[in-house]
Amino acid sequence: MAHPTTLPPPLSPAPPRRRWWTDRVGYLAAGWASLYGVLALVWTISGSGYPYGTADPHGAVSLLRFLPPGVGAPVLAVLSITVAVAALAMAGPQAVRLRGVARVLLSTYCAMVAVILLVVVPDVQVLTTTGYAPLLIVGAPFGWPPVDYADVFTWALANKVFAMVGGVLLARTALVWLFRTGGWCLSCGRGAAGRSWTSAESAARWGRWATYVAAAIPLLYAVSRLAWLANIPLGISADFLREMWDNGMVWAGSGLAAFAVVGAVLTLGLVQRWGERFPRWMIGLSGRRVPIMLAVAPATLVAIAVTAAGLSLYSSPELWRPGALSFTTVPMLLWPLWGIALGAAALAYHLRRRGACAHCAP
Structure with a gap:
């Protein structure tokens, strides 16, 4: 087994590319949060469609399994709307520049919401479906395994995956904002930490x-x-x-x-x-x-x-x-x-x- 430190050195850096992703990820996160905020408001007002907690038929093993729609939907709406505002404030070269406690509070809030979206909202259903996906895809033409695909690819699963997408966008938005407002390189973050x-x-x-x-x-x-x-x-x-x-x-x-x-x-x-x-x-x-x-x-x-x-x-x-x-x-x-x-x-x-x-x- 080759020792990793003996691997050949990286090639010369490629020419600089346009920072499309770093300049626009904040707007993508804000768009995601706005869309989910609207959905959550609809769930709150209509009382139906909320996919998590007690409304999730596959949520028996979930950190949110005791959360009723009457509580979860409005909380999700508030989180989404505040995240949309925060993401817009951190988006693009014109992002707000904060210092001291305000900077820490904004980055901490975004980090906490990102963690919730990435590892609290999803549950074992996401990993199980990912593990069975090759088997389901290969066996689908042959009718095996004998499962109802509507029970596998559910509305709740789609929302859990969508929440993970939002978590990734928000985490990247906060990281780019910290790099930009801290005077660090937006591509590699050099300056954000020691090189040790x-x-x-x-x-x-x-x-x-x-x-x-x-x-x-x-x-x-x-x-x-x-x-x-x-x-x-x-x-x-x-x-x-x-x-x-x-x-x-x-x-x-x-x-x-x-x-x-x-x-x-x-x-x-x-x-x-x-x-x-x-x-x-x-x-x-x-x-x-x-x-x-x-x-x-x-x-x-x-x-x-x-x-x-x-x-x-x-x-x-x-x-x-x-x-x-x-x-x-x-x-x-x-x-x-x-x-x-x-x-x-x-x-x-x-x-x-x-x-x-x-x-x-x-």
Whole structure:
């Protein structure tokens, strides 16, 4: 296994590109918040359509499962409207410039709302649907697995994904605003932090450990599901395993296990040479550089979904009843750690490969 610090140095920086994303992300966040604020107001006035809490049929394992529409809808409306105003204030080169307590309060509020949208509103349904998606897509023409797709791709799921989109937009808006008003580089953030841990050499060190942790946890999850496929009742009773064979759920479990194994292997690519240049067997891409965002974007999205799923599982009373903890459930308790480690690994990969900034490098 190649040590990450032995990888070839990044290529010379590309010519500066227009900052379309950094200049407009605030307006996109404001547009998202305005749209969701209108929807929340409609839900508040009409009393129907609210997708979370007690109104979510799949929300039994959710941090919001006890939140009634009469409370959740107006609270969401207020949050969305205030976020729209804040995002507009932070958007573009003409963003307001605050100092001291006002700056801290605005950035803290946006950070808190972004966290709510990213890991509190979503729940295990997002990760479960993502894991089953390949199986559902491949099996759809053959009528397997025998599920009603309307029960899988629900209105609540669409809103959870939409909330995650808003969280990403708001987090990026706040970060760009802090960079811009702090006099830091909008592209790389240089000046926002010391270069001790953000340097390529440092990121290669701490990113390696984050990557190994992020790869190990899904493998632990996969072990029990693959054991069931081998007819070994690991973490469950023999009767329950027979029932899973009878209804075909063991194949769904093996599909999730395969998804976890593939994810673990791809995670290791964040510190391997083939994670920077496509391997030889990939005809047409062999030897070419792997685009940084091709690795960072999916890793970040999975990290968010895994963290949200893990936190929602912690709120489930069923998980803490006597006898519930087993080799099947314990790896799921590590999902928040998995998400944090995967996010850190993706960040380290970005820091290690970004090279000199084309906007602020000498």
